[in-house]
Amino acid sequence: MPDIVEIHNLRKAYSDGxxxxxxxxxxxxxxxxxxxxxxxxAGKTTLISTVCGITTSTSGSVKVGGHDTLTDYRAARAxxxxxxxxINLEPFEKVISTVRFxxxxxxxxxxxxxxxxxxxxxxxxxxxxxxxxxxxxxMKRRVxxxxxxxxxxxxxxxxxxxxxVDVELRRDMWEIVAxxxxxxxxxxxTTHYIxxxxxxxxxxxxxxxxxxxxxEDKNKLMARMGKKQLVVQLTKPVDTLxxxxxxxxxxxxxxxxxxxxxxxxxxxxxxxxxxxxxVAAAGLVLTxxxxxxxxxxxxxxxxxxxxxx
Amino acid sequence: MNWIAVTSIYKFEMARFFRTMTQSFVSPxxxxxxxxxxxxxAIGSRIQEVEGISYxxxxxxxxxxxxxxxxxxxxxxxxxxxxxxxxxxxxxxSAPISFIEIVLGYVGAAATKALFIGVIILITAFFFVDxxxxxxxxxxxxLLLTCVSFALFxxxxxxxxxxxxxxxxxxxxxxxxxxxxxxxxxxxSMLPPVWQVISHFNPVVYLISGFxxxxxxxxxxPIVTSLFAIAxxxxxxxxxxxxxxxxxxxxxQ
Numbered sequence: 001m002p003d004i005v006e007i008h009n010l011r012k013a014y015s016d017g018x019x020x021x022x023x024x025x026x027x028x029x030x031x032x033x034x035x036x037x038x039x040x041x042a043g044k045t046t047l048i049s050t051v052c053g054i055t056t057s058t059s060g061s062v063k064v065g066g067h068d069t070l071t072d073y074r075a076a077r078a079x080x081x082x083x084x085x086x087i088n089l090e091p092f093e094k095v096i097s098t099v100r101f102x103x104x105x106x107x108x109x110x111x112x113x114x115x116x117x118x119x120x121x122x123x124x125x126x127x128x129x130x131x132x133x134x135x136x137x138x139m140k141r142r143v144x145x146x147x148x149x150x151x152x153x154x155x156x157x158x159x160x161x162x163x164x165v166d167v168e169l170r171r172d173m174w175e176i177v178a179x180x181x182x183x184x185x186x187x188x189x190t191t192h193y194i195x196x197x198x199x200x201x202x203x204x205x206x207x208x209x210x211x212x213x214x215x216e217d218k219n220k221l222m223a224r225m226g227k228k229q230l231v232v233q234l235t236k237p238v239d240t241l242x243x244x245x246x247x248x249x250x251x252x253x254x255x256x257x258x259x260x261x262x263x264x265x266x267x268x269x270x271x272x273x274x275x276x277x278x279v280a281a282a283g284l285v286l287t288x289x290x291x292x293x294x295x296x297x298x299x300x301x302x303x304x305x306x307x308x309x
Numbered sequence: 310m311n312w313i314a315v316t317s318i319y320k321f322e323m324a325r326f327f328r329t330m331t332q333s334f335v336s337p338x339x340x341x342x343x344x345x346x347x348x349x350x351a352i353g354s355r356i357q358e359v360e361g362i363s364y365x366x367x368x369x370x371x372x373x374x375x376x377x378x379x380x381x382x383x384x385x386x387x388x389x390x391x392x393x394x395x396x397x398x399x400x401x402x403s404a405p406i407s408f409i410e411i412v413l414g415y416v417g418a419a420a421t422k423a424l425f426i427g428v429i430i431l432i433t434a435f436f437f438v439d440x441x442x443x444x445x446x447x448x449x450x451x452l453l454l455t456c457v458s459f460a461l462f463x464x465x466x467x468x469x470x471x472x473x474x475x476x477x478x479x480x481x482x483x484x485x486x487x488x489x490x491x492x493x494x495x496x497x498s499m500l501p502p503v504w505q506v507i508s509h510f511n512p513v514v515y516l517i518s519g520f521x522x523x524x525x526x527x528x529x530x531p532i533v534t535s536l537f538a539i540a541x542x543x544x545x546x547x548x549x550x551x552x553x554x555x556x557x558x559x560x561x562q
Binding site for chain 2: 049052053054055056073074075076077078080082084086088089090091092097100101102103104105106107108109147
């Protein structure tokens with residue numbers, strides 16, 4: 001797939017000297033879901049705001065669909081939809097009129113059929129004549145998404161779309177995102193929820209202190225950086241590790257009934273066969289085997305800590 | 310030019326105006342009627358003609374200007390300040406529209422609202438006094454120019470304002486005194502010589518004078534001077550707005 005968003009060496013420095021973005025370079029493929037993870041103040045929202053034209057960059061360039069966001073901003077912005085972090089809506093407006101306004105702002109002629117499709121997709125059609133102030137928080141978030149989709153963008157930025165929403169609504173949002181992806185929309189979302197990125201993203205970007213630490217395919221990232229553990233449950237406790245099993249990779253649990261073997265999923269040989277042979281040779285009897293993989297959260301925390309150090 | 314965006318902003322703002330009908334129409338009509346009762350009937354009955362015009366009729370152009378100027382400013386300043394206040398301004402900044410289109414939408418709507426109110430006050434005035442408009446074409450031109458120029462000024466105030474207090478500050482502390490002291494209710498020639506000179510530094514004098522000339526053919530300052538003054542003010546506001554959007558002052562981070 002070709003790159004639909006090309007960010008090159010993007011910098012944003014404020015007048016007080018604070019550098020919110022320190023030369024971010026990032027290409028986003030058409031039709032993918034990219035999750036940007038990062039702690040508070042990492043630069044996630046600044047990055048999105050700069051791409052969308054809300055914040056002016058200090059240097060660097062951004063292209064959307066091959067259009068420069070500064071020199072060819074009309075064509076570039078026409079392709080972008082933005083769902084902001086805060087629920088920014090006019091309380092006395094009706095749902096349909098605020099969505100219609102968004103479509104008009106992007107220069108698209110009135111098309112009630114298209115808006116009906118979007119509102120139905122977001123379960124908002126029944127509320128189309130309701131004032132925004134009468135809606136629940138979850139519904140308001142859906143209205144924000146409807147406004148961002150009103151002009152049928154090809155790239156959608158979701159800035160922490162599920163922050164502060166309940167589990168059910170979060171799952172609904174994930175379904176909406178999956179549907180949009182199926183329609184060919186490229187989605188870039190920022191989130192604090194690692195499980196969100198793990199559940200819906202194709203690629204993960206980790207940003208901290210204005211720098212993009214990595215961008216990688218989610219599965220590859222987990223395979224590359226994730227360590228796996230094999231827990232061998234023994235029938236009875238052992239006092240010490242048998243000599244053949246002593247190594248950095250093997251530890252004994254506190255209750256001395258489990259052997260914990262950590263191995264690298266990328267290695268050609270995991271060493272599991274030898275471990276089990278050694279266990280048998282040492283006369284240990286096992287009752288169960290269990291494997292576990294480090295989560296994205298552990299990877300993320302590790303990366304951010306590494307960067308801070 | 311993204312005309313669809315311009316009309317979207319315009320219609321959105323006008324819808325807000327019609328949604329608050331009482332505040333939009335009844336309030337200016339009521340306050341104008343009160344002015345006519347107090348200044349026209351109560352005080353005006355004790356004042357002789359001013360420059361050959363009955364006092365009740367003399368104050369009509371000033372009253373219209375008073376409302377049109379304040380309404381242009383408040384509508385335009387609120388129109389752009391409110392999206393800033395509630396955060397929906399992000400939508401304007403991320404849309405494929407130029408600053409000219411944003412200004413056309415907001416200022417156009419604010420000027421239209423003020424024009425409506427000006428016309429309503431004029432119609433109301435016909436119920437209280439006999440008025441003849443000598444130069445209707447120029448009356449419309451002056452009215453339009455005033456609506457547009459002060460809506461531009463209001464737009465600047467809306468962008469500048471950081472809170473609701475600041476939004477009211479300039480209209481209350483500067484514009485209202487300038488309009489009241491700009492000959493709304495009297496002729497500049499009725500003032501002592503020193504104050505006549507000082508009054509010529511008040512830009513509103515030129516507007517009211519020109520507007521009054523379009524009604525009665527009598528003016529405190531030459532009509533051409535009035536036209537230049539309002540054109541200059543419009544140009545100045547446009548230049549400031551151009552600078553605001555070029556630098557992103559108070560709008561874009």
